[in-house]
Each structure stands twice: as structure tokens, then as C-alpha cells.
Amino acid sequence: MRITRLTIRNLRRLAQVELQPGPGLNLLVGENGAGKTSVLEALHLMAYGRSFRGRVRDGLVRSGAEAVEVFVEWRPGGHGDGATRRAGLRHAGDRWTGRLDGADVAQLGDLCAALAVVSFEPGSHALVEGGGEPRRRFMDWGLFHVEHEFLPAWRRYARALRQRNALLKAQRPDAELEGWELEMAAAGDEMTRSRGAYLARLDRQLAELVPSLSPGLGAAELAFQPGWRRQEVSLADALLLSRGRDRQVGHTTVGPHRADWRVRVGAAPEGEPLSRGQAKLVALACLLAQAADLGERHGAWPVVALDDLASELDAAHRGRVLALLERTGAQVFVTGTDWAPLERPRRRADAVMFHVEHGRVGPLPATGREPGGPGPVGPE
Ligand SMILES: Nc1ncnc2c1ncn2[C@@H]1O[C@H](COP(=O)(O)OP(=O)(O)OP(=O)(O)O)[C@@H](O)[C@H]1O
Numbered sequence: 412m413r414i415t416r417l418t419i420r421n422l423r424r425l426a427q428v429e430l431q432p433g434p435g436l437n438l439l440v441g442e443n444g445a446g447k448t449s450v451l452e453a454l455h456l457m458a459y460g461r462s463f464r465g466r467v468r469d470g471l472v473r474s475g476a477e478a479v480e481v482f483v484e485w486r487p488g489g490h491g492d493g494a495t496r497r498a499g500l501r502h503a504g505d506r507w508t509g510r511l512d513g514a515d516v517a518q519l520g521d522l523c524a525a526l527a528v529v530s531f532e533p534g535s536h537a538l539v540e541g542g543g544e545p546r547r548r549f550m551d552w553g554l555f556h557v558e559h560e561f562l563p564a565w566r567r568y569a570r571a572l573r574q575r576n577a578l579l580k581a582q583r584p585d586a587e588l589e590g591w592e593l594e595m596a597a598a599g600d601e602m603t604r605s606r607g608a609y610l611a612r613l614d615r616q617l618a619e620l621v622p623s624l625s626p627g628l629g630a631a632e633l634a635f636q637p638g639w640r641r642q643e644v645s646l647a648d649a650l651l652l653s654r655g656r657d658r659q660v661g662h663t664t665v666g667p668h669r670a671d672w673r674v675r676v677g678a679a680p681e682g683e684p685l686s687r688g689q690a691k692l693v694a695l696a697c698l699l700a701q702a703a704d705l706g707e708r709h710g711a712w713p714v715v716a717l718d719d720l721a722s723e724l725d726a727a728h729r730g731r732v733l734a735l736l737e738r739t740g741a742q743v744f745v746t747g748t749d750w751a752p753l754e755r756p757r758r759r760a761d762a763v764m765f766h767v768e769h770g771r772v773g774p775l776p777a778t779g780r781e782p783g784g785p786g787p788v789g790p791e
């Protein structure tokens with residue numbers, strides 16, 4: 412997957428930005444607050460319907476503007492081949508409109524399914540250290556891209572769960588719960604089978620990735636937690652057994668909506684807490700495992716966005732992750748405040764450099780002109 416054109420309007424301080432990224436490594440450098448992360452948020456928004464820094468309504472729309480707008484053109488093939496696709500999203504926080512290849516889209520999910528982007532950013536360690544929500548979102552986003560039956564099962568389950576919760580709150584009799592529990596069990600079993608198979612594939616990807624990405628972490632192992640004691644009871648029975656407790660708390664306490672997964676690494680064999688840097692490396696390995704799986708399934712790696720790479724990883728890890736990505740042929744976006752840590756990648760033949768300054772993004776000619784020189788090329 413290769414983005415050939417990116418237009419951003421009214422995203423944080425970016426009033427209007429247009430970029431023509433290169434097919435390989437794209438480096439975006441500028442001082443603090445210049446708008447570098449915002450460029451990556453635009454890509455993330457198109458692929459997830461939200462930013463990695465929160466929802467659209469949490470400050471993504473530029474002050475004074477009505478909505479953020481992102482337009483992307485890309486070629487879906489592994490070598491940047493395939494017919495050009497186009498997507499546009501206008502999002503005002505509480506409402507949105509989207510276009511995909513010239514047609515309106517009815518569901519935001521349809522738009523997000525088109526362009527795959529994997530983002531690693533300063534908050535990514537939450538994937539390892541935080542609550543279950545980001546891990547479930549990670550797992551389901553990956554599945555949603557590789558398995559068409561997953562989203563319908565997920566929607567059926569979510570609807571039945573909402574109904575059961577409403578009945579529990581209203582203290583309705585057991586007979587009314589039964590139908591929804593059957594529906595939850597049917598859809599939930601299907602979701603869980605997909606999730607289990609998906610995480611087993613990611614486990615294999617991790618086993619391959621971690622030794623080359625971060626040998627110091629030791630062997631990595633990913634374990635799935637389905638959300639109930641699946642080894643002992645069926646989902647239908649688990650729901651039946653938890654009715655009493657669920658009535659007391661007023662919601663459903665077991666089931667795939669409580670699913671989770673964990674990575675155990677050799678460096679912390681008993682599940683000891685990881686250092687912040689180690690947690691970041693594990694999170695990065697999981698994201699790359701997901702990207703590798705997508706790459707295998709689609710024959711094309713997703714776009715990879717690495718925010719503030721130099722402050723997240725040491726030089727050795729930076730070098731390894733960029734070398735690994737170069738081998739895959741993925742299109743990569745890397746931001747940083749300084750050219751110095753990116754000096755080596757910058758010398759790569761396919762590297763394209765952008766200077767971000769005061770919310771404007773301009774190409775940096777390959778002739779070695781340094782930022783701070785004649786100034787960036789601004790928007791039209
Ligand atoms: N809703 C908004 N409207 C206008 N400006 C905003 C909005 N939200 C954030 N900003 C401004 O946008 C900038 C944030 O941009 P961004 O986080 O992309 O910068 P950055 O280049 O990644 O900086 P850093 O190097 O510190 O990570 C800040 O200057 C901030 O004040």
C-alpha cells in the first residue's frame with residue numbers, strides 16, 4: 412500500500428497541507444508543536460475513524476473550523492501497483508461524511524477498511540501496560556482487515572449484549588434474557604474462534620520478529636484470554652451461570668467483550684513489570700506483527716507511521732526497525748524534532764524529507780539543504 416497524495420484540512424494547527432509522499436521512507440522533521448504528529452493523526456483517522464490521541468471531538472478539529480478533512484490517494488499493491496484508490500473523510504466530531512472511489516460511504520467502517528495504517532507513537536505502550544480496551548481494539552482492527560465475517564459477528568454480538576444489559580438493568584425475568592444469550596453465544600463463539608486463530612498467527616509473527624528487532628527481550632509469547640473460562644464452560648453456560656451476579660451489578664460480566672491478550676517475554680518470565688522502554692518495544696513488536704500478518708494476507712504491507720521515533724527508541728532499535736521495514740517494502744512515515752538521529756535513514760536512496768514548520772509541510776530538496784535555510788515551501 413502506497414500513499415501517493417495526502418491532503419489535510421483543519422486538523423489541529425494544520426490549516427491546509429498537501430503532501431506527495433515517496434514510496435519508501437518519508438521523514439518529517441520540525442520543532443516541537445510544528446504539526447508533525449498531526450500529519451500522522453490524519454493517516455490514522457482515515458484508517459481507524461479516530462486519532463491515536465483520542466476521538467475527533469477531543470480537539471482534533473482546528474479551533475474555529477467546523478470539521479477536519481482528509482483526502483488520501485493510494486495504490487493498494489505491494490509494490491505500489493494496482494489502480495489508484497481515493498478516499499475522503501470530513502469529520503466534525505458528532506457527524507461525518509465519507510467518499511470512497513467516487514461513491515458515498517454509509518458506514519465509517521467501510522471507509523476505514525480501505526486503507527490500512529499501523530501507528531506507533533508515544534502512547535503505544537498502553538497496548539502492553541494499559542487496560543484491556545486498546546488491546547481489544549488492536550485485535551479487532553486487525554481481524555476486521557483480514558476477515559470479512561468478523562465485523563458482522565461483532566455487530567450481532569454487540570447488539571445482543573446491549574439488549575441483555577438493558578434487560579438486566581430493568582430486572583426483567585430470565586425468560587426474556589434467554590433469546591439474547593443464545594444470540595450472544597452464537598455470535599460470540601464465532602468472534603472468539605476468529606480472535607483465537609488471529610492471535611495464534613500474531614504469536615508466530617512475534618516469535619520471528621522479536622529476535623531481530625529486540626534480541627534483549629528474549630522469546631516472546633502471546634496468550635489469548637477469551638473473556639470467560641472457555642476451557643471449562645461454553646459461552647452459553649457461562650452467561651447462564653453469571654445471571655445472578657450480572658443482575659446485581661446491572662451488566663454482563665463475562666463474554667467476548669471482556670476478552671484480552673498478553674505478551675510474555677523472556678526478559679520478564681514471571682510477568683514482572685517491564686521498563687517503559689521494554690513495554691514500548693513489545694508494543695512495537697505487536698504492531699509490526701499485525702502489519703506483517705496484513706502483509707501476508709493482502710500481499711501488501713500496510714502504511715507504517717512511527718511518531719517521534721528518536722525519542723521512543725534508542726539508536727540500535729531505531730536502526731533495526733527501519734532496516735526491517737526496508738526489507739518489507741512498506742511505505743513508512745517517521746517524525747522527529749532533529750535530523751541528527753535520522754541522518755542514516757536520510758541517506759537511503761528512497762528517503763523523502765519534509766520539513767514541518769508552523770503547521771506547514773514542505774519538501775526538503777535532496778541537495779542537502781538544511782531546515783532553517785531559505786524556509787519551507789508553504790501551502791498554496
Ligand atoms: N484544535 C486545535 N486547533 C488549533 N491548534 C491546535 C489544536 N490542537 C492542537 N493544536 C496545536 O497544534 C500543535 C500540535 O501539533 P503536533 O502535536 O502535531 O506537533 P508536533 O510537531 O508533533 O510537536 P512535538 O514535537 O512536540 O511532538 C500545537 O502547536 C498545538 O497548540
Ligand SMILES: [Mg+2]
Pocket residue numbers: 447448449718719
Ligand atoms: Mg509530536
